[in-house]
Amino acid sequence: MEPLNPLIALSGGLLIGLAAALLLLMSGRIAGVSGMAARALGIARSGPKRAEAAMFIVGLPLGALLVNGFVRQPAITVTSSLIVLIIGGLLVGFGTRLGNGCTSGHGVCGMARLSPRSLAATAAFMTAGFLVVGVARHLIGS
Secondary structure (H helix, E strand, O other), rough: OOOOOOOHHHHHHHHHHHHHHHHHHOOOOOOHHHHHHHHHHOOOOOOOHHHHHHHHHHHHHHHHHHHHOOOOOOOOOOOHHHHHHHHHHHHHHHHHHHHOOOOOOOOOOOHHOOOOOHHHHHHHHHHHHHHHHHHHHHHOOO
């Protein structure tokens, strides 16, 4: 796998921040993906209109496809089984509902607003991530 250009990562981060800031300034909404997905699926009763939330969720992969036409992508190899990926995805979804938001909502938008709940959530999921990687690599071996 070839190393990625740091400018590409920087520009991606800037675009995420700009999009989150514009959504907050123009509609008063926080760009948390799990909240938008829950609203689009009808799981959450509050938030933007379902159609707006659905457009946000549909726009995420469409935006990625658009960028894919301009930026060379590294080769990605998935080494986990399908069942492990499904279980992991379900656990992440459960955790985002339990934590009242996901990494994008808490880590990008909440941290920028210095939300105490987001500061605590970001510290918790970063710590958990470090611990899981440490255990998986050094105790279990992957």
